[in-house]
Amino acid sequence: MLTLKGITKIFRGHFLDSISRKRGLFTALDGLSFTLGEGEAVGLLGANGSGKTTSLRVIMGFTKADRGEVLFDSKLGPMGRDFRQNVGFLPERPYFYPDLTGRDFLCFMGALNGMSRKGIRKSIIEWSERFKIDFALDSKIKIYSKGMLQRIGLCSALLHNPKLLILDEPLSGLDPIGRKELKDAIREVNRQGKTVFFSTHIIQDVEEICEKVIFIEKGKLLYEGAIDKLMTSGESFYEFKISKRSVGKNFEWNGNTLELEDFLIITVSGEDRLAFLKKLIDKEIDIESIVPIRSSLEEIFYKVKNREGRICL
Amino acid sequence: MFVTCKDHKILTVAYYTFQALLKSRVLFHIILIGLLLLFISFVAGEFAFGIAERVVLDFGLGTLSLSTMAISILMGAGLISDEIESRTIYMTLSRPISRVSFLLGKSLGMGFLLISNVVISSSLTLGFYIYLGGELNPLIFWNILYTILEALICLFIVMLFSLVANKALSVIFTFFLYLSGHAVNDEFIEKFSLSSPMGFLLEKYHYLFPGFHKLNIKNFLLYQKDLEFNFLLKTLGYGFFYLLALVLLVCFVFERKDLD
Ligand SMILES: Nc1ncnc2c1ncn2[C@@H]1O[C@H](COP(=O)(O)OP(=O)(O)OP(=O)(O)O)[C@@H](O)[C@H]1O
Ligand SMILES: [Mg+2]
DSSP states (O other): OEEEEEEEEEEOOSSBOTTTOOBTOEEEEEEEEEEEOTTOEEEEEOOTTSSHHHHHHHHHTSSOOSEEEEEEOGGGSSTTSOGGGGEEEEOSSOOOOTTSBHHHHHHHHHHHTTOOHHHHHHHHHHHHHHTTOGGGTTSBGGGOOHHHHHHHHHHHHHTTOOSEEEEESTTTTOOHHHHHHHHHHHHHHHHTTOEEEEEESOHHHHHHHOSEEEEEETTEEEEEEEHHHHHHSSOOEEEEEEESTTOOTTOOOOSEEEEOSSEEEEEEETTTHHHHHHHHHHTTOOEEEEEEOOOOHHHHHHHHBOTTSOBOO | OOOOHHHHHHHHHHHHHHHHHHHTTHHHHHHHHHHHHHHHHHHHHHHSSSOHHHHHHHHHHHHHHHHHHHHHHHHHHHHTHHHHHTTHHHHHHTSSOOHHHHHHHHHHHHHHHHHHHHHHHHHHHHHHHHHTTOOOOHHHHHHHHHHHHHHHHHHHHHHHHHHHSOHHHHHHHHHHHHHHHHHSOHHHHHTSOTTSHHHHHHHHHHHHSOOGGGGOOHHHHHTTOOOOHHHHHHHHHHHHHHHHHHHHHHHHHHHHOOOO
């Protein structure tokens, strides 16, 4: 669908750059290359300031890269046709013409995509109901809340039935229910065959939606591949919550223990988990829950990075 | 007609730009101010003996020119730069539309607003002028046409500045160019000898900067002097080609601008 080849973007910024050691130049993207396959759902993962937004802007042609190129599949339009016809884009913290109503705005966007009036009307009904924004379509965008802006932005990104969806932090600013709805919607359009590419700094979001992840740090590619592999790489831990009463005197284990009023929480490494579980069953100890410990972005980051800053799995 | 897909998109942008401007109620305020000024000119006309209609015309066309220029400069400064700042531009430019079409569409929408202002204010003034017994003179319409041209030139100058500088500075620069374009006329230049550095510079002034004074024919109009058709046409041509060059320059700069 889309390939980035050695994209480098240097900003004439104002802070000290660790790479070029020159004041005033800042390398936001450093030889970034990756590929999106057709029909994939891919998460672009990275900490704040790692270059996610910048790379999406380069893809959309808003900023020009200093080096490298972005290649679009011919499926996004035959040679010479505008790839944007088949791309739906949602910028970070989207904002729209405040004096237009939601409906006007969507009609505007549809018209730019060359849709017919009838097609626009049908699409507006479909997506605004899907994202529960239909009640506000006739008010000015000025009075929309943050979540409503995000929702109308998503409607506009999906309005023209694009083949590729590029979303910059689509889940930020939404309440838990909104996040769930949106994740479901993203999964659904992906199942319908649309390629989805979205940025986030929350690893769980990627885990819930995508099979594939692209992990960047300081504008460099750290990891590109299956998300499971990244999550399960290195050491993993499990938290066992067991009833205190059922624990006998002569029960021994090695692992971190936290004592609560009625329960004990014991952290066991991934290798020992089966042996530990067996022990619990043998001694007939009540198990309240077993929870795998999710690594945070930082933990995974340190886990996967070796001295040269390359990923080793 | 050459209505291609691209033209169609320019019109789409223009339509919604105009819609947004209308809904932001600028036009409403413009009409309100227009009526207020008309009332003032009516009062002024009452006090001027015998030549009331001329006072109304003078005052009406003068305020028309000033208000159109003010709208053009003040609102033109944010026309593109506000979109970049508020990131609404990402929404439009992520659609299949070229930057140039987008820019032309935005300017056209703004142009509609300027022309609406001109039409509303000038019909009020002219209605009143005729009511007071004034005679219609073709120069009145030439004057109105030049006002529109002047406003469009100001619009593109301020847009050009706003692509490379901040909004406040753009407004100040453009306003300065507007004033000096009127001040540096032939009589003014004649005051300096050509051999002096100042005279030399002033003589070259209009090679680069807009000669707004050329578009100002109000004095001929008020004192019922005639102007040759050829002269009027040449002036129109000057304004038109100056505008065209500016449009090309703004498109060139915008096409190359990093939107971040
Ligand atoms: N116009 C600019 N001029 C100078 N530096 C910039 C500019 N835009 C971005 N940067 C820098 O480039 C780096 C990457 O920014 P970017 O917005 O891509 O990060 P991000 O991964 O999207 O972060 P976040 O999660 O906070 O959205 C940051 O350090 C930022 O300061
Ligand atoms: Mg970002």
